[in-house]
Amino acid sequence: MNTVLSQDVILKLEDVSKVSAGTVAVKQANFEVRKGAVNVLVGENGAGKSTLMKIIAGVEQPTAGRILLDGNEVSFSSSGDAVNRGIGMVFQELNLFGNMTVAENIFATREITNRFGKIDRKEQERRAGEFLDRLEAGTRPDMLVEDLRIGQQQLVEIAKAVSLDARILIMDEPTSALSASEVEILFKVIADLKARGVAIVYISHRLEELIRIGDYITVLRDGRITGQEEMRHVDTQWIVRQMIGSDAKDFAKADDHVPGEEIFRAEDICLPRATGGLAVDHVSLSLRAGEILGIYGLMGAGRSELFDCIMGRHGHASGKIFIDGKHIRERDTTRRIRRGLALIPEDRQREGLVSILSVASNLTLASLSRFVRLFHIRGGDERQAVTEMVRELSIKVADPAQEVSSLSGGNQQKVVIGKALLTGPKVLLMDEPSRGIDVGAKADVFRTMRKLSRDGLGILFATSDLDEVMALSDRIAVMSNGKLTGMFDRAEATEAAIVAASALGHGPALARLAPEHGEQR
């Protein structure tokens, strides 16, 4: 592959696999981390990057395979284990205590105490201050973390990891909330750490960052490592190719039905962010009956927020929506569902299901009024509808009275879809409908989407999976930083153009890269 001296390798994963909740998150990964270098890891959402890093950091244990540290096999039973061996991690979802000060967070579990076991607050704050100064964080060590901007919180998280004096430092999307100047400072710190021989594992979606600071690059797709190279030998094209791959998944075939009249239109949807700025930035789009419109975007692009606005989950959102040309004035979810909108949320556990209720109760939760005479739920009608939906979506469940939490992820997702369909929607919003479910269930979900579009439903679905958006959509909308940055017909869409549009507004470097991308394709 390449000619790197093997003594540079400080950590090595051999054939590591991880199975969780019935799905294989990482398949036989071989991954090497070199010291004094930035080891970059890329892949689409759900490719298994974070899982792989959690294995290295001891947060999760591999199902199979070996971890070699300095050539010796090790196993970490907890993150404390890994920390003791010199492995630190900056988590993507911030692991901070909002109710404690910056210094207390940095030294959590490693409190500096005096002889009597009393915490030496002054000393902690002094040392925390040093780390913060190196990162030019602009925060005082005695400030409460919850009072900080999200970018500053991220810097605290980084300072915490740096303070560990780790030999291996994993950074999972460390720049997702940082401003351009903060990113520059972080890169200086990384260069400094590199010079001191620290091995850095760097995960990011932002290709221009990776190319700038990476020394080695590893690409993950569907839990497998698809490419490993020295950074100076690769370009964006190579990375995108490795990320996307060419092996086809089982997408149901498109039929040639022609979409009908416009069934749904959103005009000028805006949603202010709590921290300032707009999470959804003047988005307008229209959808025809029987059409599948895919919305592609990276994490934080504003896709889920757009769906939330359409469903009326944010009172302070502005903009208009129309169904069948009629302006929908109702602002609450209940009445919007009645007008023919239905959402399949991204986070099944938190927003999709009431996990302690039965499969049947979950299925009919949104459509109970269909089965009611006066105020009585007609059990027979309800059971019949449940049975039909279980059959139609091929939900594998022995008895619909079973608790929904006993089903596999794929079947749970089908229950969420069934719940939405029972409301008799005209427009279906699906947020990452295939996330976290196995291949067979994915194929079922895609087939269902095709069938529904044939039946004349308008489907808006958000995804960060390029294959999916390319294969399923009649048209593709791309969002980035809350804005609609591209709208392609299936015929004219190319992966490169979509990736380029999804990176617009992510800092100047990539914006310059973008057009060049499109041409090369």
Add this chain to the structure above:
Amino acid sequence: MTDIPARAAHASASSGSALLTLMKLRTFIALIAVLVFFSIAAPNFLSAANLILMAKHVALNAFLAMGMTFVIITGGIDLSVGSIVGLCGMVAGYLVLNGIDLQIGYTIYFNVVEIALITLAVGILIGAVNGLLITRLNVAPFIATLGVLYVARGLALLSSDGRTFPNLVGKPELGTTGFGFLGAGRLVGLPVSIWILIVVALGAAYLARYTPLGRHIFAVGGNERAARISGVRVNMVKMFVYMFSGFCAAIVGLIISSELMASHPATGESFELNAIAAAVLGGTSMSGGRGTIGGTIVGAFVIGILSDGLVMMGVSSFWQMVIKGLVIIVAVVVDQAQRRLQQRVTLMQMAKAG
């Protein structure tokens, strides 16, 4: 080698589900246990007169516990019910004795039915205040109902300057007689209050099982966000449960005043704790989403029979408190054990199913 653990797992799965059934029936088993124990240990325990007397005691707590059950299923708590009992008793007593002085030389007197309806309305209104505080002003249920607990109790005391409204017989010429019927009357051999309990309990159980509102109460407690996205009007559901709890408390206020033919402003102090205890004993989960009206009623009977039986045996009231506390703690510990066992059995069944 692989065969043995598999068979062992199978055996423990079936013994696990047998144990699980036992645990699910624990409140019922406890009820039978206390009945058997006291019928042996306390003379006259099983006499019809004593059973009816106990049922009347239990009924008071059972009303409150039913309201509390719905509130707890939605993930909330209602600490104000005891005070609502006191205030509603005072409202009823005041209306029987004084009517409403219109300040223009006339005083309106209501008949007993009207008084009962007004009192119930007051209870529902206070429940609505709880609900509004919780849904509109985002006050945590514990704090909101704690505040209302003090306000309602204070109002009850203010209404009579802390005195009792005695002798609520009413005057025939004003049409205010007959207030004692609720507490002392009988229909077909059973006290009126028991009949009311049966009606309200059947209604509540029906509501929980067969109406959209009931389904929504469980959905809100199980996962409020998911319920909201499914179009459940979460705020309306919460308003309802607190208003229903207030309604139940008002019934209790009426019954107690009627039984004593007097209204005392301190009536109902610490009743909320007994109601919570009955609900929890009956299998209602404090984290929301789980609970049944039937379980709560059985729970109320266990607690009620336990305390009445201990009184009959002459056990000191101090010991009674200790025993009651232990029973509640054991109930919750068993509940947790049942959850864990349930999960293990489900996992095993899933594993067996492949």
